[in-house]
Amino acid sequence: MLTRLYIQNVAVIRKAEIQLNPGLNVFTGETGAGKTILISAIDAVLGERAARDMIRTGEEKATVSAYFENISPRALETLRELGYDEDEGGVLITRELTASGKSVCKINGMPATASILKQISSLLIHIHGQRDGTQLLSPERHIEMIDSYGRLEPLLAEYRVAYQRLRDLEAEIQRLAMDDQQKAQRIDLLTFQIREIEAAELDDPNEEDELLARKKLISSSEKVLEALSAAYSALKGDEEREGIDVLFDQLTSGVGVAEEYLPSLAPMAARLEEMGYELEEFAAELRDTLDNFEFDPKELSDIEYRLDQLYKLKRKYGPNIPAILEFCQKAREELEQITTGEERLARLNAQREEALKQAKKLAAELTARRQQAAEEFIQRVEEELAFLDMGGVRLFAQREEKPLSPDGADSITLYVSTNVGEEAKPLHKIASGGEIARMMLSMKNVLADRDDIDTLIFDEVDTGVSGRAAQKIGRKLAQVSKGRQVICVTHLAQVAAFADNHLLIQKQVEDGRTYTRVRELSQEERVEDLSRIISGDNITSTALENARELLEHAQKVKAEEL
Secondary structure, three states, rough: OOOEEEEEEOOOOOEEEEEEOOOOOOOEEEOOHHHHHHHHHHHHHOOOOOHHHOOOOOOEEEEEEEOEEEEEEEEHHHHHHHHOOOEEOOEEEEEEEEEOEEEEEEOOEEEEHHHHHHHHHOEEEEEEEEOOOOOOHHHHHHHHHHHHHHHOOHHHHHHHHHHHHHHHHHHHHHHHOHHHHOOOOOOHHHHHHHHOOOOHOOOOOOHHHHHHHHHHHHHOOOHHHHHHHHHHHHHHHHHEEOHHHHHHHHHHHHHHHHHOOOOHHHHHHHHHHHHHHHHHHOOOOOOHHHOOOOOOOHHHHHHHHHHHHHHHHHHHHOOOHHHHHHHHHHHHHHHHHHHHHHHHHHHHHHHHHHHHHHHHHHHHHHHHHHHHHHHHHHHHHHHHHHHHHOOEEEEEEEEEEEEEEOOEEEEEEEEEOOOOOOOEEEHHHHOOOHHHHHHHHHHHHHHOOOOOOOEEEEEEEOOOHHHHHHHHHHHHHHHOOOOOEEEEEEEOHHHOOOOOEEEEEEEEEEEOOOEEEEEEOOOHHHHHHHHHHHHHOOOHHHHHHHHHHHHHHHHHHHHHHH
8 A cells, every 4th residue: 555655846846745545545636736747756656657857847856755555465575576675564666867867766775677666566556547558458458357357366377287287298299209310310419429428437526626636746746856855855964964853853962961950841851852753753754755756757648638538528518527427417318218209209199188188178167267257247347337327338358269378278358339339349449538547447346356456546537527427436436445545636526525535736836936735634624625626716605515515425425335
């Protein structure tokens, strides 16, 4: 539900903070006061295209923010899937327009794109009006409406599982059903690849790393040998100098003599004795390493040959030995499938026949239930339209059979004849804004308990209707708002009288500039505004009384019907 709307520097609106409530929220105001601008601002924050001329003259940027509370689980799930955290169960959408043409979008303070705004907002709010390229009127949504009305989503989900199973089997069959020449060529290729990999005997997944280390050692053998010899000479000495062991013996002997007179040196003497043993161990280890440091010059050549072999295999089959082995295993599996393909193909074809039978069965059930749901849906919408003084309107559901698809075997388009004797036309080609708006209202009332869109906006749904029809529209809007939020921009008192929350859009001039402000009306202020709508600026006592009676009547009807 849209609870707060903040608008700054949008056309004549310098700043407006609007609080919206559950139920029916109605906006009224004089022509040119900014009602259309209000809807345009909401459109902008929902991701629709926004022109730079929306920015108030003399300002560098315009900002619109909308906060939604208690949003549906589906909207919350989509929000998380897109990487946005919820704000205590709500979502704050902000859009900033600059004079340079740039647009900054945010969801709960995190950057977003206009397309993401559309994706999120489509689950939060629907706007219906004369400018609305409405989802409900688009042919692609007709079958979805019928499914929603008939509560066919579980059956559709079951069908889609069967349909996907069918598609998977068909793809597998197509992959296996190659001609003899292709099969022979593929067998030859796979056999060659498997033999080449197997011949390499890739038993150790770390072999390449070990070979590279050994190659590095052999390539540096002279340097390593010199270092080892120098270390051993430093420890044991050579013809030119004494080694550390001799000097260490002198150190140990000196401390031993001194210890006889200085007992405090006993710990040092013990440590030196231990170090002496360690030096002997170091010397022995260095000697063994020098004695065993041998390599065959041919070994380097063998290593380079093996590394080259591994390099060629990696170029063909994968970046490392595990990947090459995985490729080989998949090749074996594919080869087995091809060589046993006839049997497998026969099994797959049998499975496909069963899957096709199941998908057709579920598609036929969908078709039958859709036809029943469409009849009931059309009947109920026509009843709603008759109530709204559109009794001559007739709806038709035209079904065309099509190959199995994710939606079944049906293509459904709603047609409408707006006057008796007129040829029916596709619903989306209705020209009259007033007819579109009332059609939308009727459908939404019929589908009221079928979707989880919490907020509906109707922009001048009462355009081109008489006072009697307007009162009926007000009653219908009140019905639709039961259990959800409806926002309506109207210029008729009969509609405004049914509001749970009545807001006035008012234009005023200060210091030579025009400003628009929005405020919630009290009960008495509502009477005054309704009387203004009824009689214009010349508000008489009769007009006030008529407005009061209109308001009381609407409240009575709401109490009885809702």
